[in-house]
Amino acid sequence: MGDDAAVYDAEFKAYLTKNKWSKHFDYAPIDVIAPYCERDCVYAGMMLAVYERYIEETQQGRVWSTERAVTKVLWEMEHAGIGTDLEYARGQLVPMKERLEDVTSSIYGYSGYEFNINSTQQLNKVMGNLGVKSTVKTTKNNPSWAAQALAQVKHPIANAILEQRGLGKLVKDYFEKALEWEDGVQHASFKNWGAVTGRMSCANPNLHSVAKNPQDLSGDVDVALLAGAKAIVGGKAVGAKYSDETEGLVSVRRMYVPRPGYRLYMLDYSQMEMRIFADYVKDEVLSALCEDPLFDFHDHVAEQVWGVSKGDEMWDFYRFKAKGINFGLVFGMGINALSLAIDSTKDEAKRYKAEYFDRFPRAYEFIDLVSKTVEQRGWIRNRFNRRYWIDYDRSYVGVNYLIQGTGADIVKEAMVGIREFLVERDLMSRQLVQVHDEIIMEIPDDERELVLPVVMGIMEKRRIETYLPVEASVGGPSWAQKTVVELAA
DNA sequence: CGATCACGC
DNA sequence: GCGTGATCG
Known part of the structure; x- marks a missing residue:
């Protein structure tokens, strides 16, 4: 809208900050904020005209009208909220906090002194004292103590730290958060423009990251196994089915309940995402199989690429690799991330991927076409003409953007x-x-x-x-x- | 405010 | 890969 508008915006925001009005616009007196709001609307109107032309030229009218229409849905969703069982939340907070205290003191027992477990630096020192080194590096090339790194550690402190972090998050972000709505109806915020791919985002609380697996508070492996857990990592009962009858298991999702009459x-x-991938790959056989609502993409890949069938000795092994590569491809994972995901060396991961493409050459062609288009043209569009501008050095994200x-x-x-x-x-x-x-x-x-x-x-x-x-x-x-x-x- | 970590899809 | 949020330093 021009430099003068940008200067005005910057100067006005500095003025708000100086007067401690910047946190919320409604802190400022009406005669101060009103002219700003008015100009804000005028500029938005001018931008609309510019963007409407762009939307027309790029044939994104369908996406644009959906975005406007979905805003109403989101407003209604936020207004309706979701019912929460406050009695459950309050009731479970007691044993959760007890367990958290037990786990925390067990960590201090291993370290020999109290420290801030949430500080990766302090934790690194403790691990050093225990003679444990991390095999994983962070993005800034520091020793990582994330779950992936702790999984390699034999010392019992590793599992305790995982549990402290996981349980701490459940308590803080969901169970304590729930009590903020005294009427038992949570009103989260949804943004239809929350992610560059076109996905939504959610906050306060983030209902997109509500833990799926129940958490074991008993410390008794049998409890989780009885509920059908495939594994228990940091108290997280992976794959366990929640039931009110199972003493010692908590679930965040258990907190969300219908209101009377519903x-x-x-x-x-x-x-x-796998079906959309199949659609992009244009493999007729794959697409035909998708007509069956029970078709399992990962099963099919395991069968086709490695010739295994359900019940075979190697079935679980190859089904796991198949699932890992499938997700790896749609997420745009590199060979490093893939090897970690499928629990293989980099060389093995490369070989599995080659075998995959050998059987599904059209998958390779699609992925290759997307990255080449990004590198040469700078943009791609999804099935609804939603357009993505991507830097040539990030061309690997293209497939993910299209599918997601x-x-x-x-x-x-x-x-x-x-x-x-x-x-x-x-x-x-x-x-x-x-x-x-x-x-x-x-x-x-x-x-x-x-x-x-x-x-x-x-x-x-x-x-x-x-x-x-x-x-x-x-x-x-x-x-x-x-x-x-x-x-x- | 960047980095790290944990949760989801 | 895409998010939110808590926490640290």
């Missing part, structure tokens, strides 16, 4: 469609939360028969060629206890 429904796209962004646009369109249906029919059912490939809704029993099939139909509508099936679950009653819903044919 049930919670979770509508989940099955392997959405296409998924994001599909879910956004679905949310808009669901809202239109609910408004049109004047229904009580409502959308509460979106977690990238999942929509959480509250539906009264007498609307379920009507709403559920229509909502699933809206979500499954073909916006790309490949079928994207949705799985519906009902809360039992919370987000932690899901039961798959079978719709009558």
Whole structure:
């Protein structure tokens, strides 16, 4: 809008800061802030004209109209909020804090003195004293003590530190946070422009990072194993099924419950990113297989690349590698990150990847085309013409942007469609939360028969060629206890 | 305020 | 790969 506008903006913000009005604009007197707001609107209007032309030229009209429409959905979601079981939150905080104290003192027992466990530097010193060296480096080439590094450590302090960090986060970010809403309804903030790919972001609390696995507070391995955990790392019961009957397990998702008269429904796209990947790769066989809602992408890759079948001795081994490479490709992982993800050496990872591309040459061609286009042209567009400008030296992110962004646009369109249906029919059912490939809704029993099939139909509508099936679950009653819903044919 | 870590998809 | 948030120094 010109240099004078930028200067005005900078000078005015400095003026606000000087008068301690900068934290919130409404701290400033109205006669001070009003002219600024007025100019802000005028500039926004001028920018709209510029961008509307750009949107037209780049054919991003569909994305633009979805973004405007989804804003209403987000406002309604934020307004509705999500119900929380405050009794559960308050009740679990007591044993959680007790466990946290026990774990903390056990760490001090190992170190021989009290220190700030949250300080990586202080922790590094403690580990040095114990004669333990990290095999992993941070991005700034310092010794890393992240979970990945601690996994290599034999000393029992490693697991205790993992538990202290994980449990501490649950307590602070979710359980204590929950008490801030005294009426038991949390109103998180959603941003439809939160990520460059087109994904949303969420904050206060971040409902996109609510732990999926229950946390064991008993310290008794049997408790977690009984709940079906495949492993217990830092008290995290990986793969365990939460139940109120299992004493000693807590779940953040258990805190989220429907309000009176409603049930919670979770509508989940099955392997959405892998199916979108298949669509981009244009492998007809793969796309045909996606017509089966139960098709498992990782199983298929394991079978096709390494010739194993379920029940074989090597099945778990190759299924794990297949899943790792699949995610590695859509995330744009380098060979280093991939080798860590699939628990292999770099050379082995290279070989697995080569074998993968040998069987799926079109996957290689697609990835290669994307990075070459970024390097030569500087931009790419997803299935909805959403445009991404990417520096040539970051061309490896292109595949991820396309897949993640296409998924994001599909879910956004679905949310808009669901809202239109609910408004049109004047229904009580409502959308509460979106977690990238999942929509959480509250539906009264007498609307379920009507709403559920229509909502699933809206979500499954073909916006790309490949079928994207949705799985519906009902809360039992919370987000932690899901039961798959079978719709009558 | 950059770096580190943990959680999700 | 993309996020939010807490914490440290």
